[in-house]
Amino acid sequence: MMAKVFDLFLSLVIARAWRRSHLERVQGRVLEVGGGSGLSLPCYPRAGWTELALVDLDQTMLDLAAQRELPGGQPMTVCQGNVEALPFEAGAFDTVVAQFLFCGVTQPVQGLRECRRVLAPGGRLFLLEHVRSDHCFLGPLLDALNVVTSRLFADRFNQRVELLLAEAGWRVVRREDLFLDVIRLLEAVPQEEEAAKS
DSSP: HHHHHHHHHHHHSSSSHHHHHTTTTEEEEEEEOOTTTTTTTTGSSSSSSEEEEEESSHHHHHHHHHTTTOTTTTEEEEEEEEEOSSSSSSTTTEEEEEEOTSSOSSSSSHHHHHHHHHHEEEEEEEEEEEEEOSTTTTTHHHHHHHHHHHHHOOOTTTTHHHHHHHTTTTTEEEEEETTTTTTTEEEEEEEHHHHHOO
16 A cells, blocks of 8 residues: 555656656666666667666665556566665676665665676766755755655755766766756766776
């Protein structure tokens, strides 16, 4: 019951257009970490990629995800697991995606390193996250809200995701603000691959 209530809440607060923008460039074998009940599944493009693995900590949410279908009919597997220790071999995926996940992960840098480990050469990471604003009013407001949200919901409202990405060995190659400078779409590649190109 609680899983369905949470599912409804997320469907109301996260714009479907944001999800579509986040997923429009996925390719090949895709891993979605923190996929929950699969609310993102209808927003995947119909073509251009081959299969999906969806991982979440909550088995009840995964059971809901397993009942959904992808627009293009690609095969999908659901798997209970933690982003901080992903149950996949190195280089298993061409694309890794996550939506509003790392604001609540206990060890976000470790989780981002795991995403890098399972990514194949030439692959991409796509994140849709809420981040701390640089606005003179909104930034401090999010800092104040974070005191409450981090304790009650384990959700950090003032996280600087791009600093975490750099610490975990990623280089951001594209960023797009979808709502003010609080909801942000990020595309990243492993730092070592970028260094090899230069």
